[in-house]
Amino acid sequence: MNTAASRNANTAASSDRGQGYTDHLERSQRVWDRWSDWYGLSEKDFEPIRERAIDRLDLQDGDHVLDVGCGPGVNFAYSRSQIGSEGQLVAVDYSPAMVENATDRVDQYGWENVEVRQADATTVDFDEQFDAVIATLSLGVMPDAHSTIENIYRLLAPGGRLAVVDVRPAPSGPLRLLNPIIWRVFRWYANWNPENDVTESLHHVFDECELAETVFGTTAYAMDCRKSNGSDRFGGCCSQSDIDR
Template sequence: MDTDSRDVRAHGNETAAGSSTKQYTAHLERSRRVWDRWSDWYGMSERDFEPIRERAIDRLDLQAGDRVLDIGCGPGVNFEHIRSQIGSDGELVAVDYSPEMVANARNRIDRHGWENVVVHQADATTVDFDESFDAAVATLSLGVMPDAHRTVENIHRLLVPGGQLAVVDVRPTPSGPLRLLNPLIWRFFRWYANWNPANDVPGSLHHTFTECELTETAVGGTAYTMICRRAGSAVEAGNSDPETAEQ
């Protein structure tokens, strides 16, 4: 499917309210360049983070027929695991801003013949859809966003009441003697992934979602998983959409 699919109403050209337009746009465009550059060299990262990504997805307890949003999908590293749980009756919708990553993700879809997986090139902070999602995942993506807080708010709005978000991300070492290495860690994250030190991903998640739990850490605490749940119930979810659902 192409990016003009009927349920996408906002692509990446709007700047999130409350962000400096110039800084926001500069970070977004640098992310595009960085991830275009890494689009053909993602294999090592895909393998190294596969266990923690899959454990995070498993915590969502996805069901056959669920509709799932993958934010900052890269070359589609989560697609196979998610699809194995939602089946052919579910729907996986993915978003990434890098044209090269999107091209690789679509190639992955074509190779597997997945008819219920679609990828859109769009800014996750402003992207919009006509239908809500039962669950969402954001693996190694929120920390590189130009405005993670606004992105988290947008994901929350797109979830059905009771819907869950699984986040895997990285951060400087939170405690212990390894904190002395944080300046080097910051520089590496910035060079490798255009990591944005202005983002407080855990803080944004706790501020936006009713329930949020840190479920796993790895690599000296620099990698972590959080599972968050939007307030509400399955009854409300059956009657909700992004326009009318409770904020």
């Protein structure tokens, strides 16, 4: 799908979901366009937990992987090192500036098996399913994380796995006293959406899901989720022949 057609499809889909959804999506685009050239400030801080999350996917040579809310492509090099030159990495982000930076990174390193699209992760569709999905620091800022997670589930092949890294106000302990400040920082910096309950939605949608680790006083966390073999509760995108390829 070309960029113009993708943008038109995203606009039509978001308008069908109501003005609040559209407003949040457009504000996210403005926020992440603004931060697109400064993302390196947080890239290194979260690199260890991101790489550990990808490690737990147990990716194999030739796997087909989706990176949701890819930003400027901070996961590309590490993910690609796991799937090899025969694998395929497809990445989506709604921010045109982030997509441009991610594409520049792909071009810089000559990664022929990495594709970047500008798309709304809640509605994006593909012709075949993925072996694994990565969503780092992206689900919490979605206008509708629950619907996005349902779409991720649909895009995963049976037996596929999802690795999530995200942030939240402190769920317990003394740090909870700072939650009003934490909430405002998340909202200002990333357009974090307080209406999302990412962990609850993951447990509700996926057949298996567990909290793998927390860092930064439990305000950042990693979740590992799995779609059972033979399970397709939200309707798969592909025929069995597609999945077997």
